[in-house]
Structure formats: C-alpha cells, structure tokens
Amino acid sequence: MAKGAFKGGIHPPDRKAATAGSPVEWMPVPSRLVLPMSQHLGAPCAPIVEVGQHVSRGEVIGSVDAFVSAPVHSPVDGEVTAIAPCLTAAGSRVTAVTIKPDAEQDLGSFLRVEADDPKSAVRAAGVVGMGGATFPTTVKLSPPADTPVNTVILNGCECEPFLTCDHRLMLETPSRVIDGAQKIAELIGASRIVICVEDNKQDAIEALRAAAPGTVEVRALPTRYPQGAEKQLIWAILAKEVPHGKLPAATGALVHNVATAAAIADAIDTGKPLTERIVTVTGAVKRPGNYRVLLGTLISDLIEHAGGTVGEVGRIIAGGPMTGPALASLDVPVAKGTSGIVVLTPQEASPLVEDDQACIRCGRCSEACPMFLQPYAIGNYSARQDWNGAGRFNPLDCIECGCCSFVCPTKRPLVQLIRIAKAAALTKGVKP
C-alpha cells in the first residue's frame, strides 16, 4: 500500500468551515480560574500554594516529584481563593486551585521557568501532549536507550471534525511549530523531521513550507479520519506498523502534536510555562472561533465569551466529536488537553438507541477499523459479558478512534463495549 494511506478509516463531515478562517484571538481574563492538579496522564500534582496567597503569572502552584507528571502554573497574577476538588471534562474529580485574577494583568510577561538544560525546561514548563493525550512531554522525549529515534513526526493533521486550533496555529505561527520540531529532533538526536498536515489545510501547508528550512519536510496527507492517530501517522510516513505491545519509538519515530511542539519551543526559547492554549469553540454557538484561553477558564465562561449557544443543545463536547467526552456540567475548566468545545444540536449528535439494537453483521465496523479489528465481535461478546470471548479479538489493540461506532448502521455503542472489554482484559488478565 502506498505511503500516506493507512487502511480503514472514515470520512466524517469535517465541519471546519465555521472557524478555519477565524484568526486566534485572546479571550479576556475571566473572573476566576480553576486549575486542576491533574491535567496530564500520570501522577497528579499537589498544590504548593495556600488559600489567600498571592501568585504571579507563571508561578508554579502544583507539582509532584514523579517522572510521569507535569507541574501546573498560575496563568495570571492573582489570589488563591480555594483549594478544593473540582469536576474535570472527563468526569472525574480532582483537587484544583481556584485563583481570582487581579484587575490589572500583563499577559505579555510571566515568571520564567528555571532550568539548566532544554529538557528540564520542557518539564518545568509543564508541557504535555496538547492533542488531547496529555502525556507528559518530557517522558516522550526520553525514549529508552535501546530504541534510537531517527524521525520526528509532527502531527498537524487535525483529523477530528470541527477543530481548527492546530490549523490556525500552523497558519499564524509556522516558525514556532518548526522551531519546536527542530528542538525535539535535537533533544532526541533525530535526523529527520516531518510535519504532517491533512490536505484540507492547504494554506497551513504553504505557510509551513514557506517557513521551513530544507531539512524539515512538510507532508500533505490524505484527509481521512484518524489520519492523526499516532500509529496510523507513523504508518503513513514510514510504512511501519508499531508492533503490538511496543512503544511507537520501536519504529524509530516519535510523534508530537504541533501545539506541543510550539509549547516546547516557547519553554526552551523563552522559559515560558504552559498557561494558555488555543481552543476552537464551534458548533451551535453565536460566535464560533479560535480563542487563546487561559488554562483554568471555565467552559461556561468560554461559551459565554463565544456569544452563548444557539437554539436547542443536544450535547456539548470537550475536544473533537470522535474522541471527546460529552460534558455533564459546563462548570469544568479548560485544561492543557482541551482542544475544542463543540456544541452539537440534538440532530447532529449520534442517536441514543435502545440497547437491544442487534448487529446486522454488515461488516462496516471491521472495514473502518484502522487497527484491522472486528469491533462487532468484541462488542457482541462484551455485551454478553463474555470476557474470554471478547479477549480473543484483541480489544487491547483498539485505539478508541470511534470509527466503528460512527459507521454502525444499527448505532451499536461499540467503543463503549470495547472499553469495557479492555478493562476486563486488563483486570482479569485475559490473554489476547
């Protein structure tokens, strides 16, 4: 198979037109910020500030002494008003520091992170995977010594429908992205840099090409979901499959999101901690757009800034509609991995069907699965709670891209069923 075309996948309606042309604009400082101590995969931070304490923009407010973790910084000058559990977009409860911003703010300045070397700077800046995975970046920058990485792949595919935050980032500040890619390559000793963009973002591709030195490849990839999934992206560039149970580095490649690369560049060049990010607010809102949002901004405030919702609301999603969770409450903060807020009308949202809608064995899910699984089989066994049966169909290889559920004509909740089977396989030790 030709490079650039992974097998499987789907073409969901892309819905990006509403915000693809909207330049990134700052959202004004809201009246309070709620900063969860866990905005990353790994060990949660402990607050290191106290209620009543005044903090500065860029000051560390939460940290932990664990390798797989990332510190949290205050995005503003302000006063800590509470340290209490809060709800996150994913629906869990974590400790959070609430900060009331001062009336006067200078978002142009910040406390620089102190670090002796570039990798420590990335860690001190609290950089995590900003495409949604939120894996602490430093960990990815430290691959095991026995798996040399030659290729840095930057993921600018943004294959999720609706989202345009990465698109605008690449278009408006291509040099930051390229700078970040070069920094990553230096840190891990890679010789090849490839920035991947789906071919529905020609302007971003041109901007990157214009700014890129000869050593940086900018590749236009076919627009197909999930083109930006790590394993599919590596396949597109290197025609190598990440072996089951191995890290992607086993293929000699490392994938980072473009926004992560920009954050890495900021951390190393200017000592800037990760305190804000671009969030696409779109769907049924009055002023869809790409907003630069301080971390900790409540999604309710963000939606209000975007003019509020329009018409009847079916579901509000944090992130893209293929992988993002629907929000139970809007009083949850924007975190490091929040790439978008998508307001779906009831008609746009996937229908909720009765549980007894059977599989008609059409095979669409298998055809769409980029991991070549048989989602129907895992789903059917999982629905019967037959974990051994489900385990025989490799649930642990599922990347939870959502293609199978998307294409199913009887709207079976395949991804949910597979998630349950995965959990069962892990806890009950069912061998794939």
Add this chain to the structure above:
Amino acid sequence: MSPEMTAERKPVVTGSPQISSTTTCSGIMLWVVIALAPAAVWACISMGLPAIRMFALAAGSTLITEGAWNAIAKKRQTLTDGSALVTGVLLAMSMPPMTPWWITVAAGFIAIALGKMIFGGLGFNLFNPALVGRAFVLVSWAGVMASAPGRGWFKTLDIAATGGYDAITGATRLAVAAADRAAGGAYGFDLAAQYQPLLWRNLEGSLGEVSAALLILGGMVLLFKGIIDWRIPAGYIGAMGLLSWAFGSDPIFNIIAGGVLLGAFFMATDYVSSPMAKNARLAYGIGCGVLNAVGRFYGSMPEATTFAILFMNGIAPLLDRVFRPRVFGWVKRNG
C-alpha cells in the same frame, strides 16, 4: 444560554464518538428495495396480475408474520427496520407467478418464523430467511413447485417433435437447456439465441428471471452505494461462468438464466448470513458459484441457487474464522 439552564436541561452524557453516520439499517433495506424495484416493476408489467399478487402475498405474509411474532412474544416491534419487507420482495422474486397462493403464504411465514425470529430476530439468523422459506416449499411441495408454470410457456421452441418438450411441464429455458444437454444436443437448443429474451423479457420461470439486465442494474446500484461488497457477486458470477465453460456449456447463458443474478447480487449478499472478512467474502462468493454450477450440471435440479447459497450460509462463520484479518501491529494472525 447560561450554565444553569444546561444543568436543568440535563445534557446527554455519552461516550465517544458523539456523532454517527447517517446510514441506518432501514436506510440500507430501503436501498435494497429500490435496487430491486426496476426488475420487480418490469416483472409486474410483463407478467401482469399474477406477479402483482405474488408480491402482495409474499410481502404481506412476511410482514404480518414478523409483526405478529413481536406482538405475541412482547418484543420491540421491528417492522420498521425494513428487513421483513426485503425478505418478502426477494421471496416473491424467487417464485414462479402461478404458484398457488397458499404456498407463497406458507413460504413467507416459514421465512420469517423459522428463518429469522426463532433465532432471535434480525442479526441472529444463520441462513438467509427468504431462501429458508423458498427451500421449505421446494422440498415440501416439490411436485407442485416443479409444475408451477411461468407466464410465458415455451411455445416458440419447436422441440416438441423430438419428444423432449412434452416431458417438461412449464419448462424454463434452463430446463430445456438441461434436457437438450441430457439428450446430447439432440434438440439443437441454441443458448446464444436466448441472451436477448433472458436479458430483457423472459416470462418462463420466476418473477426474478424476467430481466437479467434490470437485475444487473440493481446490483450496480447496490455496489455503487457501497451497500454490498463486490467480492460476493464477483466470486459467485465468476465461478459460475468459469465452471459453465469448463463443463462445456455457454457461460453467459448460465449466468443470466435462472436465479444466479438474483442470488449473487441480492441473496448471497444478505449481511447476516454472509461472512464479513473480505477474503472470506470472496471465498464465499466463489463457493456459491461452484456449488450452483455443480448443482445445475450434475444435480437433479437445474435450479441449484437456493441450496448453494444456503450451504454457504452455513459455513460463513467458519470462513470468517479462517480468513480473520491480521491485526495491525501483529506479525502473524493471533488465534
């Protein structure tokens, strides 16, 4: 909208993905009916009232059986998924128009009751319901079915003189061809001369045999809409043609005569009773074609489509196991 309002409205919380394709089960079934429509309507025009009555009886029987079953078993009503209608239409097209009405009604009842509902409804049946219904009446009332004539009659053929034609009541072109072959070509039945009537207007045989061209058109619609996988009809028709040729007959005649096209495009492609893995589908299609050809040339019945597909339905799960695709990231298939 304020967040308070949302709290009141209780936003729906679901796992990802939050959007889904517009393809639905009933939508797919509707397309199958649309694809069958040209051939079905042309059958009604060409054969007249008996054909119309056949559609009404068959579809009425399948729909009423399914509705009644759900009502009696106190199950969620499933008539709107469209599958009972498809079964009814397919069943009608597999029957000669002059079939006694009670046989059609019985076939519809058996198709749904024993072909589908008893397994647990759509999705759980091993065999194609329409073929189960047809097979049941073929076996139960073999004599009646064999003599149930088409609408045309083979009067154009002057082979009665040789003594063969009389023996074939309600003969179809397929039956005449078989008799001719058995007689070592004594009747001089010219297969190539049958292309035109078989393609456009053939009144000998069942409703689905009226126009091969319109069946192909319907098959193309399903392929184009991505509803069926080309591997099944291609394997089926390819194997049928190749074997017909190998057995010394005319491949084109053997593809367009009888139930091969209806079987290859509309019956063997039934989702529930066919395999899902790509290579399994190809193998299954080829298997259908091989069995159909062998049945036609060496079996007792010239029309072997029904049993060929039913047999392959039975081994479809096995084919899926044998041809299970390799998982991404695995060197070999893991068992």
